[in-house]
Amino acid sequence: MNRSMIVCVVLSLLMLVGPAMAAEKVKIGYMATMSGPAAGLGIDILDGFKLGIEHAGGKLGGLPVDLIVGDDQLKPGVGVQVATRMIEKDKVDFITGIVFSNVMMAVAKRISDAGVFLISANAGPSPLAGARCLPNLFTVSWQNDQTHEAMGKYLQDKGVKRVYIMAPNYRAGKDALTGFKRYFKGEIVGEVYTKINQPDYAAELAQLRAAKPEAVFVFYPGGMGINFVKQYAQAGLKEEIPLYGPAFTFDQTVLPAQGDAALGILNSSFWSPDLDNPVNRKFVADFKTTYGRIPSLFAAQGYDAALLIDSAIRAVGGDLSNKDGLRAAFRKADFASVRGAFRFNNNHFPIQNFYIRKVIRNEEGVLTNQLVGLAFKDHADAYHTQCKMRW
Numbered sequence: 001m002n003r004s005m006i007v008c009v010v011l012s013l014l015m016l017v018g019p020a021m022a023a024e025k026v027k028i029g030y031m032a033t034m035s036g037p038a039a040g041l042g043i044d045i046l047d048g049f050k051l052g053i054e055h056a057g058g059k060l061g062g063l064p065v066d067l068i069v070g071d072d073q074l075k076p077g078v079g080v081q082v083a084t085r086m087i088e089k090d091k092v093d094f095i096t097g098i099v100f101s102n103v104m105m106a107v108a109k110r111i112s113d114a115g116v117f118l119i120s121a122n123a124g125p126s127p128l129a130g131a132r133c134l135p136n137l138f139t140v141s142w143q144n145d146q147t148h149e150a151m152g153k154y155l156q157d158k159g160v161k162r163v164y165i166m167a168p169n170y171r172a173g174k175d176a177l178t179g180f181k182r183y184f185k186g187e188i189v190g191e192v193y194t195k196i197n198q199p200d201y202a203a204e205l206a207q208l209r210a211a212k213p214e215a216v217f218v219f220y221p222g223g224m225g226i227n228f229v230k231q232y233a234q235a236g237l238k239e240e241i242p243l244y245g246p247a248f249t250f251d252q253t254v255l256p257a258q259g260d261a262a263l264g265i266l267n268s269s270f271w272s273p274d275l276d277n278p279v280n281r282k283f284v285a286d287f288k289t290t291y292g293r294i295p296s297l298f299a300a301q302g303y304d305a306a307l308l309i310d311s312a313i314r315a316v317g318g319d320l321s322n323k324d325g326l327r328a329a330f331r332k333a334d335f336a337s338v339r340g341a342f343r344f345n346n347n348h349f350p351i352q353n354f355y356i357r358k359v360i361r362n363e364e365g366v367l368t369n370q371l372v373g374l375a376f377k378d379h380a381d382a383y384h385t386q387c388k389m390r391w
Contacts, residue, residue, distance in 0.1 A: 021319060022062070022063070022317055022318030022319060023063055023093075023318055023319070023320045023321075024063070024064075025063050025064040025065065025066050026060050026061065026064070026065055026066070026093050026309075026313060026320060027066045027068065027090060027091060027092045027093050027094075028060070028065060028066070028067050028068065028092060028093065028094045028095070028096060028309070029068050029070065029082075029083075029086035029087075029090060029092040029094070029096070030046055030049065030067060030068065030069045030070070030095075030096055030097045031069075031070045031071075031072055031079065031082050031083060031086065031095060031096075031097045031098055031103075031107075032045055032046065032070075032071070032072065032097035032098060032099050032121075032122075033071070033072055033073065033074045033099045033100060033103070034046075034069070034071035034072075034073075035071050035073055036073065036074060036197070036223075037197055037222055037223025037224070038074055038099065038100070038197070038221065038222035038223060038224075039222075040222060040253040040254070041099045041122070041221065041222050041253060041298050042071075042097065042099050044252075044253050044295070044296045044298040044299045044302070045097055045099070045121045045298045045299065045301060045302035046069065046097070046302060047287070047290075047291055047295075047302065048121075048287070048295060048298065048299030048300060048301065048302030048303040048305075048306075049096065049097075049121065049302035049303065049305055049306045050067075050302075050306075051283070051286060051287055051290060051299075051302075051303055051306075052302065052303040052304070052305070052306025052310070053065055053067075053306050053310075054286075054290075055282075055283075055286070055303075055306075055307070056306065056307060056310040060306065060309050060310045060313055061309070061310050061311075061312070061313020061314045061316075061318055062313070062314065062318055063313060063318050068086060068090050068092060070082035070085070070086060072098070072100075072103045074100055074102075074103065074197075075103070076102050076105070076106035076107075077106070079098075079103040079106050079107050080106050080107055080110065083095065083107040083110060083111055084110070087110075087111065087114045087116055092116060093116070093117070093320050094116065094117045094118075094119060094309055095111055095116055095117070095118050095119070096118070096119040096120070096121050096302075096309070097121055097122070097302075098118075098120055098121070098122060098123045099122045099123060100122075100123055100170070100172065101123045101124070101125040101144060101170065101172040101175070102170045102171055102172075103123070104120065104123035104124075104125055104128070105125055105127065105128070105171060108128055108134060108137055109132075109134060111136070111137075112134040112135060112136035112137055115136070115323060117136045117137075117138070117312075117326060117327075117330065118134075118136060118137045118138070119138050119140055119305050119308060119309060119330075120137065120138070120140065120141060121140060121141060121298075121301045121302050121304075121305040122141050122298060122301055123139075123141075123144075123172065124139045124141055124142050124144045124146075124349060124381075125144055125171045125172065125175060126143065126144060126145060126171075126175050126178075126381075126382075126383050129143045129347050129349050129381050129384060129387065130347070130383030130384070130386035130387055131386045131387065131388075133347045133348065133386075133387035133388070133389055134348075135327065135389060136327070137348055138308070138330045138331075138344065138348045139348060139349045139350070140301060140304050140305045140308050140350070141270075141301045141350070142270055142349070142350060142352070142381075143175075143349045143381035143382075143383065144171070144172050144175035144176065144179065145175050145176070145182065145381060145382060145383075146179060146270075146354060146376075146379060146381055147176075147179070147246040147247060147248070147268050147270065147354060148175075148176045148177070148178075148179035148180040148217075148219060148246050148268070149179040149180065149182055149183050149354075149376070149379070149382075150183075150246075150269075150354035150355075150356070150375035150376055150379075151180060151217060151244055151245070151246060151266075151267070151268040151356075151375070152179065152180040152181065152182060152183035152184035152217075153183040153184070153375055153376065154244075154266070154268065154356055154373075154375050155184055155186075155215060155217070155244065156183055156184045156185055160184075160186060160214050160215050161186045161187060161214055162186060162187045162189050162213050162214040162215075163184060163186060163187070163188060163189065163213055163214065163215045163216065163217055164188075164189050164190040164192075164208050164213035164215075164217075164241075165177050165180060165181075165188060165190070165191050165192070165216075165217045165218070166190075166191075166192045166193075166194065166204065166208075166216070166217075166218045166219075166220075166228075167192075167193060167194075167219040167220070168194055168195065168196040168197075168198070168219075168220065168224060169193035169195060169196065170196050172219070173193060173196075173219060174193070176246065177191060177193075177219070179382075180217055182382060184217075189211045189212075190207065190208065190211045190213065192204055192207070196224075197223065197224060198224065198227075199223075199227050200227070200231075201227065201228050201231050201232075202231070202235075205231060205232065205235050205237065208237070208241075209235070209237060209240075209241075213241060214241070215241065215242050215243075215244060216232075216237075216241055216242070216243050216244065217245060218243070218244075218245050218249060219245060219246055219248065219249060220245070220248075220249050221249065222253070222254065223254075225245075225248070225249040225250070225254045225258070226254050226257045226258055228249075229243070229249065229250075229254075229258045229261050229262050229265075230257075230258060230259075230261045232261070233260075233261035234261075238261065243265055244265070244266055245267050245268075246267055246268050246269070247267050247268060247269030247270075247271075247297050247357065250262055250267040250357075250359055250369065251269075251296040251297050251298065251369075252273070252293070252294050252295060252296035252297075252299075252368065252369075253296045253298060255359065255367040255368065255369075256367065258367070259367070262359045262367065263359055263360070263361065263367065264358065264359060264360075265358070265359050266356055266357070266358055266372070267356075267357050267358075267359070267369070268354055268356055268357070268375055269297055269354065269355055269357055269369070270297070270339060270350075270352050270353065270354050271297045271300050271338060271339050271355075272355060272357050272369050272370070272371045273294055273368060273369065274369075274370055274371055275338070275339065275340070275355075275371065277338075277339075277340045279336045279337065279338050279340075280300075280338040280339070280340075283295065283300065283303055283338050287299060287303075294366065294368050300338045300339075303338060304335070304337050304338060304339075304342070307335040307336065307337070308330065308333060308335050310335065311329060311332075311333070311334045311335040312326050312329035312330050313326070314329075315328075315329035315332070315334070316329060330344075330348070331344055331348070339352060339353070340353075345380050345381070345384045346384055346387055346389055346390060347381070347383065347384040347387035347389060348389070349381050349384065351378055351379065351380045352378070352379060353374060353376060353377050353378065353379065354374075354375045355371050355372075355373065355374055355375060356371075356372050356373040356374070357369040357370060357371055357372060358370050358372045
């Protein structure tokens with residue numbers, strides 16, 4: 001074979017192999033609780049995600065976005081149906097959202113095993129941070145226990161001795177109280193788990209009052225938080241026994257409905273609208289302009305989820321078939337987060353700061369949260385050593 005023939009053969013082979021091809025578009029399944037008392041959480045994450053797409057130039061990784069929205073109705077069985085449809089019928093490249101941990105536990109392994117990347121914008125159940133961690137699951141929010149650990153540490157450092165704790169009876173509720181107790185070493189005078197989406201807490205409040213604790217810590221997201229906080233104040237307990245909680249019970253999605261019942265209450269969070277960095281300032285300002293309200297931490301998580309996906313797609317030049325490349329890019333997390341510095345641990349959960357916030361009325365008379373202190377710096381979750389994934 002002469003040299004010219006060899007050159008022709010080589011060129012032909014190169015043409016057959018060709019360069020990695022960018023996809024024409026990226027298909028993203030957004031699955032969350034979009035109906036019922038907790039719908040506000042799913043809506044806020046979605047609004048933040050859409051703003052993230054806008055700030056990324058109206059595309060993700062340079063690709064047009066086909067966003068498919070599904071409502072899991074806060075039912076694990078429905079969540080499985082939605083995830084299955086997105087994977088098998090819609091052929092999505094990524095799934096994001098997922099507000100509640102009971103839904104996450106039902107769908108996470110199915111999604112990861114199907115080769116689809118799951119970017120959790122909220123739920124962070126402990127089993128998936130530990131021994132059951134998954135290669136295609138990246139949680140951009142937090143691990144369930146962490147926010148509650150921050151308030152447990154705050155009350156411990158403050159010298160509080162006797163605390164009454166409450167949460168709904170599901171995975172995140174159990175993680176919440178476990179996290180609180182991990183750092184609070186005083187006496188737990190009562191530990192109560194209520195039904196998920198329970199509307200009336202009169203019986204529990206009577207038991208709480210009788211226990212005479214020094215403080216009360218509760219985790220009640222969404223509509224549960226509205227009902228509990230208002231009923232706590234109406235029972236005259238707010239002035240009698242200080243109430244504390246995580247941000248999820250006092251976030252921007254529920255504060256308007258809670259009203260003065262929430263005013264002055266301290267809560268813990270990885271984020272606050274007044275967190276001072278350039279990305280967060282732009283996010284908050286543009287969210288207010290776009291949606292006419294102050295963003296919640298849920299919206300902040302949705303925004304970061306969009307920018308994380310954008311960074312991964314850009315890293316592989318839009319080649320969505322490059323799963324290993326995408327996974328490596330997700331691990332690197334090369335994006336500008338609303339919380340400032342962002343990095344993943346070996347289990348694909350964040351290592352990040354946690355703050356103490358106070359519910360205030362701002363200059364416009366709107367209830368919101370204000371930073372008052374730092375609880376943890378560069379805080380890792382308690383389960384990452386149980387995860388066998390390594391870089």
